[in-house]
Amino acid sequence: xxxxxxxxxxxxxxxxxxxxxxxxxxxxxxxxxxxxxxxxxxxxxxxxxxxxxxxxxxxxxxxxxxxxxxxxxxxxxxxxxxxxxxxxxxxxxxxxxxxxxxxxxxxxxxxxxxxxxxxxxx
Numbered sequence: 001x002x003x004x005x006x007x008x009x010x011x012x013x014x015x016x017x018x019x020x021x022x023x024x025x026x027x028x029x030x031x032x033x034x035x036x037x038x039x040x041x042x043x044x045x046x047x048x049x050x051x052x053x054x055x056x057x058x059x060x061x062x063x064x065x066x067x068x069x070x071x072x073x074x075x076x077x078x079x080x081x082x083x084x085x086x087x088x089x090x091x092x093x094x095x096x097x098x099x100x101x102x103x104x105x106x107x108x109x110x111x112x113x114x115x116x117x118x119x120x121x122x
Contacts, residue, residue: 097109
C-alpha cells in the first residue's frame with residue numbers, strides 16, 4: 001500500500017506550490033513538474049511559431065516584390081504603346097512623303113497605280 005501511495009504522490013503535481021505574480025514573472029513556474037514533463041511540446045510550439053513568423057515575413061517580402069514588378073510591367077507597356085504610336089505616325093505615307101520632299105531626295109511618289117502581274121500556270 002505504501003508503494004501505491006508514493007506512486008500517486010509522484011504523479012500528482014505539488015499542491016503546496018502556489019502560483020503568484022512574482023513566481024510567474026520570475027520564471028519559477030517553469031520549474032513545476034507539469035512544465036518539466038511538457039518541455040518537448042513547449043519547444044516544438046516555439047519552433048513552429050518561429051517558422052510561422054519567418055514564413056509570413058518572406059511571403060510579405062515576395063508580395064512587395066510582385067507589386068513592384070507589376071508597376072514596372074505597366075510602365076513598360078505604356079512606353080511600348082507610346083513607341084508603337086510614334087512609329088505608326090512616322091511610317092504613314094504622308095509623313096514619309098513629307099520627309100522625302102524636305103530632304104530633296106530624287107525618290108518621287110509614283111503617279112501610276114500599281115499593276116498586278118499574273119503568273120502562267122504552265
